[in-house]
Amino acid sequence: MKRKNYAYPYVFWMTIFVVLPLFLVLVYSLTFKNGLKAGITLSNFTRFFEPIYLNVLLRSINLALISTIICLLLGYPIAYIISRTNIKHRNTLILLFLIPMWMNFLLRTYAWMTLLEKNGLINKLLTSLGLSPLNIMYTNGAVVLGMVYNFLPFMVLPIYTVLIKIDKSLIEAANDLGANKFKTFLKVTLPLSLPGVISGITMVFMPSVTTFVISRLLGGGQFTLIGNLIEQQFINVGDWNFGSAISIVMMLIILISMSIMNRFDKDKEGVNLW
Amino acid sequence: MKGGYKLSEKILELNNITKVYEDNTVIKNLNLYVRKNEFITLLGPSGCGKTTTLRLIGGFESPTSGKIYFEGKDITNLPPYQRKVNTVFQKYALFPHLNVFENIAFGLRIKKVNENEIKKRVKNMLSLVNLEGFESREISSLSGGQQQRVAIARALVNEPDVLLLDEPLGALDLKLRKEMQTELKKMQQSLGITFIFVTHDQEEALTMSDTVVVMNEGVIQQIGRPEDIYNEPKNAFVADFIGESNIIDGIMIEDFLVEIFGVKFKCVDKGFDKNETVDVVIRPEDITLSRENNGKIEGYVENVIFKGVHYEMTVNTKNYTFKIHSTKMEPKGTKVYLDVEPDNIHIMKKVR
Ligand SMILES: Nc1ncnc2c1ncn2[C@@H]1O[C@H](COP(=O)(O)OP(=O)(O)O)[C@@H](O)[C@H]1O
Ligand SMILES: [Mg+2]
Numbered sequence: 001m002k003r004k005n006y007a008y009p010y011v012f013w014m015t016i017f018v019v020l021p022l023f024l025v026l027v028y029s030l031t032f033k034n035g036l037k038a039g040i041t042l043s044n045f046t047r048f049f050e051p052i053y054l055n056v057l058l059r060s061i062n063l064a065l066i067s068t069i070i071c072l073l074l075g076y077p078i079a080y081i082i083s084r085t086n087i088k089h090r091n092t093l094i095l096l097f098l099i100p101m102w103m104n105f106l107l108r109t110y111a112w113m114t115l116l117e118k119n120g121l122i123n124k125l126l127t128s129l130g131l132s133p134l135n136i137m138y139t140n141g142a143v144v145l146g147m148v149y150n151f152l153p154f155m156v157l158p159i160y161t162v163l164i165k166i167d168k169s170l171i172e173a174a175n176d177l178g179a180n181k182f183k184t185f186l187k188v189t190l191p192l193s194l195p196g197v198i199s200g201i202t203m204v205f206m207p208s209v210t211t212f213v214i215s216r217l218l219g220g221g222q223f224t225l226i227g228n229l230i231e232q233q234f235i236n237v238g239d240w241n242f243g244s245a246i247s248i249v250m251m252l253i254i255l256i257s258m259s260i261m262n263r264f265d266k267d268k269e270g271v272n273l274w
Numbered sequence: 275m276k277g278g279y280k281l282s283e284k285i286l287e288l289n290n291i292t293k294v295y296e297d298n299t300v301i302k303n304l305n306l307y308v309r310k311n312e313f314i315t316l317l318g319p320s321g322c323g324k325t326t327t328l329r330l331i332g333g334f335e336s337p338t339s340g341k342i343y344f345e346g347k348d349i350t351n352l353p354p355y356q357r358k359v360n361t362v363f364q365k366y367a368l369f370p371h372l373n374v375f376e377n378i379a380f381g382l383r384i385k386k387v388n389e390n391e392i393k394k395r396v397k398n399m400l401s402l403v404n405l406e407g408f409e410s411r412e413i414s415s416l417s418g419g420q421q422q423r424v425a426i427a428r429a430l431v432n433e434p435d436v437l438l439l440d441e442p443l444g445a446l447d448l449k450l451r452k453e454m455q456t457e458l459k460k461m462q463q464s465l466g467i468t469f470i471f472v473t474h475d476q477e478e479a480l481t482m483s484d485t486v487v488v489m490n491e492g493v494i495q496q497i498g499r500p501e502d503i504y505n506e507p508k509n510a511f512v513a514d515f516i517g518e519s520n521i522i523d524g525i526m527i528e529d530f531l532v533e534i535f536g537v538k539f540k541c542v543d544k545g546f547d548k549n550e551t552v553d554v555v556i557r558p559e560d561i562t563l564s565r566e567n568n569g570k571i572e573g574y575v576e577n578v579i580f581k582g583v584h585y586e587m588t589v590n591t592k593n594y595t596f597k598i599h600s601t602k603m604e605p606k607g608t609k610v611y612l613d614v615e616p617d618n619i620h621i622m623k624k625v626r
Contacts, residue, residue: 169367172334175354176361177381177432187380191371 028244044245053229053246060226061253063140063215064208067147068155071204072197074148075155079196080189082156083163094160101153109146109217116142116218138220146214151207155200162196163189194264202261206254226250282310285468286331286436291340293326293492300326301492304340308436308470313462315471317479318489319515324472325364327489328438331470332361345435360429364440366421368413374400374424375409381432399427402461419450430461436468443478455482476516480504488512509622513555520561520596524554524621532621535593537571539614543621553622558599560618563589563610571612575604 032041047053082093100108115121116137123133136142166189174184212227219225224232226246233243286308293301301323308314316324329335330342333354342350349357360381368377378399382392400406403423413421422442429437442458443451459482462469473479479486480500488495488503488511496508507513510521525533529544534554546552563575573591580586585603589596589610596612604610 167367169363169365170369172332172354173361173363173367173369174380175334176332176359176363177428178355178384179380180353180355183384187384188369188371 025244025247028240029248032241044241045249047242048245048249056224056226056229057249059224060209063143063147063225064205067144067151067208068201068205070144070148071152071155072201075152075200076159076197078152079156079159079163083160090164094157097153097156105150106213106217108150109214112142112146112149113137113217116145137218140219142218143215143225146218147204147208147211150214151204154203154207158199158203159193159196162193166192198261198264202258205257209254210250282312284308285310285345286470287343288327288331289341289343291327291330291337291342293323293330293335294338299492301330301337304492304494306487306494306497308468311466311468312485313459313469313471313483314485314487315473315479315483316487316489317473317476317515318495320474322489323492324474324489325440326492328361328440328470328472331436332359332438333357358435359438360432360434360436361438362422362425362429362440362442364442364444366425368421368424368428370413372413373409374405374411374413374416377413377424378428378431380428385432395431396427399431402430403427403457418445419454422446422454426458426461430465430467433465434467436470437462439469439471441472441474443473451478458482480516488515490515507555507620507622510553510555510624513553513620513622518558518597520556520558520594522554522556522594524552526550526552526621530616532619535571535591537569539570539619540616541619541621542617543619546621546623551624553624555620555622556596556614556618558586558597559584560614561596561598561600562613562615563587563598563600563602563604564613565604565608565610568611568613573610573612575606575608575610578603578606 029044030040030042032039032043048057078097082090082097085093113120117123118133118135118137120137122136126133136145170188170192171184174188179187210227212225212231215225215228230243230246230250233239233246237243284307288304288306291301291304292299304327316327318324326335330337333349333352333356336351340350341348344357344359369380372380375396378396379392382395387395396409397406400408403426405420405423405427408416408420408424413424416424422445426439426442439458443454446454455478458469461467471479471482480503483500485497486500486503487497490511496503496512498506503512504516507516507519513519514521522534526543526546526549527533527538528548529546530541532539532541532543532552532554571591573589573596575587576590576595577588578585580603581599584599584601587598587600587604589598589612591612598612
């Protein structure tokens with residue numbers, strides 16, 4: 001009975017820092033203030049469905065999807081190889097992979113700016129080799145690169161964690177029943193690692209679709225993503241009502257995609273780093 | 275070899291196998307052959323290298339030195355998926371993401387057997403292991419005994435030439451264990467498959483096998499029919515491991531005469547040095563007790579336990595406490611004399 005009391009500070013915390021802000025966002029999104037007039041409205045939401053804003057949403061989802069797919073294609077083999085090295089080296093490899101993550105997110109992204117710039121390191125290297133310099137900075141490619149670089153560990157870690165947990169004797173059983181290495185991978189390792197893949201996809205897709213730092217720094221002004229749009233409404237335009245409405249839409253999109261992903265992850269074996 | 279003519283041909287041969295992990299020699303110079311349709315059991319205490327031997331045969335480990343032949347062909351370096359051998363693993367290793375049907379069908383799907391044939395064979399297997407109607411059950415919903423039977427079905431459905439079973443009954447309770455022993459033996463005989471069975475339970479080994487291989491510390495101690503292993507253990511280790519035994523120091527006075535604790539006994543062994551110290555092994559059921567002084571070993575009954583069929587008594591003598599099984603009870607504290615028939619005395623060279 002008394003245990004219940006321990007929950008009160010938590011409930012208090014949740015109310016102040018989660019429920020209240022969310023409630024405020026909801027209130028802002030459903031109201032308007034025009035000079036002296038104020039009231040309840042749905043216009044903030046309908047406004048979002050104008051083509052310019054919808055395009056921003058589509059571009060955000062598109063870039064996030066591309067980044068997620070690239071992360072998966074890169075991350076799965078990396079996780080697989082690390083899980084296959086012997087225990088002594090395994091932890092070192094994972095550590096090497098994580099060290100950049102301990103640096104500040106902004107710093108890491110700025111570092112890419114100096115690399116990709118017109119007179120950045122990469123182009124200097126290319127010209128010194130007699131090749132023509134590339135225009136990478138401020139393209140969709142640069143944004144995707146930034147996302148992949150920043151979020152790849154979120155793909156590798158959950159897959160790796162699931163892979164090392166797979167019972168070795170299952171692999172042996174498959175071999176015993178006539179499956180060669182490739183078939184064993186397809187029929188045993190891959191299906192058993194799906195929970196990790198699903199966590200990985202969720203954990204890369206969500207920060208990718210909402211980021212505004214990467215798109216602003218590496219995408220310049222012209223590649224506005226939905227995160228930038230929200231930021232602009234709050235900071236530059238000062239239209240908190242519209243900004244809140246976009247935030248709510250964004251939240252719904254994330255909730256829907258998470259519930260779709262969770263449906264795949266029947267056994268709830270996925271690893272969540274959040 | 276006794277009756278060698280009627281025996282079927284060798285199917286598997288291990289030749290001078292040694293296996294070393296880092297600096298730990300786990301299998302030492304092991305030589306063993308297995309005949310077609312034989313039920314052969316590797317028996318020995320935990321850690322003696324039974325699983326390692328099985329893994330070498332299955333192809334999951336390769337020997338540090340030595341060769342493995344299958345039907346005369348060298349398979350030492352063949353990967354597991356190319357060997358005509360299937361394994362029932364110690365902890366079953368069933369695929370958790372597949373249901374019972376798909377677990378059993380796994381090997382057949384790999385071989386691209388057609389769907390109707392797969393259905394038919396899996397169904398047959400399920401009825402063989404008494405699991406009809408379990409097709410769509412999840413593995414995690416099965417009891418230990420049921421999982422064990424799925425593991426057997428999954429291996430047997432491939433109709434391997436040789437089936438390896440690593441302590442498959444270890445996790446079962448006594449009653450189920452006895453049932454499965456009989457069932458396994460029946461399956462082996464009706465399907466005509468060679469079984470290489472691993473256990474640390476001597477009773478299981480003796481009741482099920484055609485041939486028993488007793489191992490200790492990576493070395494084969496004795497290979498033989500269960501009766502031979504029991505009645506004529508080759509050394510004190512085998513005698514001790516196979517059933518209870520009294521193992522006593524004795525002195526071989528001359529051929530056919532051994533002295534135990536100052537008392538001379540006739541025996542049937544010869545070929546030892548004069549006055550050589552030997553191990554004398556006597557089964558508890560082979561000792562007779564008498565109250566009259568017959569000049570044999572004198573002692574007092576220390577403890578009596580009724581075991582259903584026989585009494586288990588311990589008798590204290592000056593030098594040793596004997597275990598004795600008899601249908602005739604002597605009450606606690608009785609002064610008795612211990613005698614043994616000559617052919618029940620087993621003399622063994624001391625291993626030093
Ligand atoms: N992969 C391994 N690496 C090192 N030592 C091992 C390995 N596998 C088994 N051993 C050792 O080999 C010995 C025999 O093991 P095992 O064959 O499993 O015995 P059993 O099955 O008879 O209990 C044990 O001492 C065990 O510690
Ligand atoms: Mg073992």
